[in-house]
Amino acid sequence: MRLFIWLACLSYLLTGVGHIIIGSVLEPMIAHYDLSYSDGGQLIMNQFLGFLVGVLFAPFILKTMGRRTTIVLSFFLFTVAQVALFMLVPWPMLLSIVPLGGAGLGITETVIAGLIIGKLKEKKASVMMLTEVFFGIGALLLPIISAILIAGGEWNSLFAFVGMVTLITFVLWMFLRFGEHDETLMAKEKIKTKKADHKRYPKPSLPMLCIGAFFFFLYVGTEMTFPNYLPSILSMSSELSPSTLALSITVFWGAMTIGRMVMTFIIGRFGFTKLFAICCTGQFITLGLFALSPNVTISFIVIFFVGLTMGGIFSLGLLLINEATPGLEDRTSSLLIAMGGLGGALLPRLTGSLLDLYPVQVTLWVLFGFAGCMFALMALLFLLRKRVLVFNQKSDMSRGH
Numbered sequence: 366m367r368l369f370i371w372l373a374c375l376s377y378l379l380t381g382v383g384h385i386i387i388g389s390v391l392e393p394m395i396a397h398y399d400l401s402y403s404d405g406g407q408l409i410m411n412q413f414l415g416f417l418v419g420v421l422f423a424p425f426i427l428k429t430m431g432r433r434t435t436i437v438l439s440f441f442l443f444t445v446a447q448v449a450l451f452m453l454v455p456w457p458m459l460l461s462i463v464p465l466g467g468a469g470l471g472i473t474e475t476v477i478a479g480l481i482i483g484k485l486k487e488k489k490a491s492v493m494m495l496t497e498v499f500f501g502i503g504a505l506l507l508p509i510i511s512a513i514l515i516a517g518g519e520w521n522s523l524f525a526f527v528g529m530v531t532l533i534t535f536v537l538w539m540f541l542r543f544g545e546h547d548e549t550l551m552a553k554e555k556i557k558t559k560k561a562d563h564k565r566y567p568k569p570s571l572p573m574l575c576i577g578a579f580f581f582f583l584y585v586g587t588e589m590t591f592p593n594y595l596p597s598i599l600s601m602s603s604e605l606s607p608s609t610l611a612l613s614i615t616v617f618w619g620a621m622t623i624g625r626m627v628m629t630f631i632i633g634r635f636g637f638t639k640l641f642a643i644c645c646t647g648q649f650i651t652l653g654l655f656a657l658s659p660n661v662t663i664s665f666i667v668i669f670f671v672g673l674t675m676g677g678i679f680s681l682g683l684l685l686i687n688e689a690t691p692g693l694e695d696r697t698s699s700l701l702i703a704m705g706g707l708g709g710a711l712l713p714r715l716t717g718s719l720l721d722l723y724p725v726q727v728t729l730w731v732l733f734g735f736a737g738c739m740f741a742l743m744a745l746l747f748l749l750r751k752r753v754l755v756f757n758q759k760s761d762m763s764r765g766h
Contacts, residue, residue, distance in 0.1 A: 368541065370492055373477050374499040375534055376436070381503030381618075382527055383443060383470045384709075387412065387450075387463075388593025389511040389614055392600065392607050393520045398456050402597060406717020408463055409593055412446075413710030415464030419471025420703040427476065433538060435476055440535040442469035447528030451521050475702055482687070482694045490637070490684060494629045497680050501622030504592070508614035516608040569756045570690055573749035574697070577686045578704040580742040584678055586708030587735045590716045591652075592617045594728070595668065601725040603661045616665055617672040624676025638747070641681040645743040647674025652736040656729035679705075685746065689753040 387394070391405050398404070419439070426435045446466025449459060481492050507523075514520050566574065595617060596610035603610075628640060651671040658664040683701060687694045712735075719728045 370495070372534075372537055372541065373481065373492075374496050375537075376440075376473055376477055377496040378499040378503035379440075379443070379527075379531055379534060380470050380474050381500035381505075382507045382530075383412075383466060384589060385504050385592055385614060385618070386507060386511075386523065386527060388589075388596075389508045389611055390515065390520045390523060391593065392596055392610065393515055397453065400456070402717045402720045403714075404456075404717075406714045408460060409589070409717075410710045410714040411460050412463045412467035412470075413589065413706055413713070415467025415469075416471040417467075417703060417706035417710055418464070419468035419473075420475045420699065420706050421471075422468075423472045423475040423479075424699065426472065432476055432480065435472060436538050437535060439469040439472035439476070440531055440538065442466060443473075444469075444528050444531045444535060447524045447531060451524035451528065453521055471702075471706055475699060478683075478698055478702065482698055490632065490680075491629060493683070494625060494632065494677075494680050497677075498622060498625045498629065501618055501625055501676065504618035505615055505622050508611050508618070512608040512611040512615075515611060516606075566690060566693060567753070567756060567760070570753045573686065573689060573746065573753050574700065576742055576745050576749060577682070578700055580739055580746065581679075581682065581701045581705040582708035583712075583735050583739050583742070584682070584708070585705030586712030587732060587739075588675060588679070589709040590712045591671070591732060593713055594716055594720065597720060598725055598728065599661065599664065601720075602664075605661065613665065613668055616668050620669040620672025621676040624673045625680075628677045628681075637681045637684045640677055641685055642743065642747070644674050644676070644678045644681065645740055648678065649733075649736045649740040650674075652733045656726070656733045685750065689750050689757070691757070 387405075387409055391409075395402065395405050423435065426438070430438065442465045446463055446469070449462040454462070477496070478493070481496065482489055507527075510526065511520065511523050514523050592614045595613040596607070599605060599610050599613055600607075624644075632640060648671065651667055651674055655664065655667045655671060658667055683698060686701065687697050690697045716728055716731070719731060
């Protein structure tokens with residue numbers, strides 16, 4: 366089981382890398398292709414549209430290929446995208462190939478999350494948070510590597526390095542054996558029993574799911590937009606070098622990783638509902654402070670606290686909503702991840718257009734507006750979730766009688 370968990374962590378580390386790899390070298394990439402920020406946002410959007418397709422089609426691929434083959438396929442797709450990025454293929458071709466990498470990320474994230482939530486018998490919350498820690502480590506280490514390569518004028522070599530690590534992970538998933546988990550990995554998804562097939566969400570849970578889906582749309586969109594455009598945003602208000610600007614992403618993801626590591630130790634003491642409220646409130650406050658920041662030093666300090674408060678929102682949100690829909694965890698997680706992927710595809714494109722057309726302050730206040738919407742949605746989620754839990758309790762009591 367330990368081997369399976371650590372390989373799952375390595376896979377999530379690569380998904381963390383994949384989500385920000387384009388943003389970490391966006392400045393030199395735009396310069397190389399002689400493009401605008403809107404064009405850069407289009408590339409990021411295409412990757413996340415691929416991510417969304419991967420999330421939505423992962424259950425269908427599982428039914429025909431099994432979990433292990435599906436995971437191997439996902440890393441093959443991501444490797445192909447890294448090769449194309451490294452070779453600096455023509456821009457129209459790149460726009461077509463990058464979604465394959467996004468699809469690989471979406472499949473990986475969905476299948477592994479489903480394995481943890483649906484198949485692990487113990488410590489699901491701790492293991493899920495641990496994979497999120499490694500997601501953050503990947504996103505933390507990558508900008509450091511990219512900053513070194515940018516300074517040396519070899520920024521596209523970043524994609525070759527990531528492609529090699531992805532290829533190694535591809536081989537490990539193909540050939541390693543995991544004891545009791547091998548049967549789960551090799552088996553294709555079976556058609557469920559009649560009773561399970563007809564299990565539906567109770568009507569009181571539907572408003573909560575809609576609010577939760579929109580929350581994840583905004584959260585993942587903001588989580589991807591903010592770090593991807595940090596170097597570009599700071600470059601418009603400072604004279605920092607490109608390699609130093611890339612380190613702003615490291616500050617953000619370093620804080621994200623620290624926040625997640627701390628939460629693995631305190632989640633049992635405080636509970637995920639309180640931590641979720643604290644994180645959403647902190648995100649709202651810190652993004653407002655970032656918009657008001659008077660200089661680069663203050664901006665870097667605030668970036669750290671933005672990452673610290675945003676670190677646990679994704680996993681805590683999954684736990685919060687899944688608890689109110691027992692027996693439907695896989696379906697609920699897929700819905701939330703898919704809506705997150707859609708937000709990750711659309712909001713970076715919007716942000717790139719804002720940076721092209723308006724002063725940078727407009728973009729900062731739009732990001733703060735997203736945080737304000739999430740704060741309001743959080744309050745609605747708590748209210749609706751309470752109603753659903755009461756309904757579930759009454760339903761259980763009526764069945765008991």
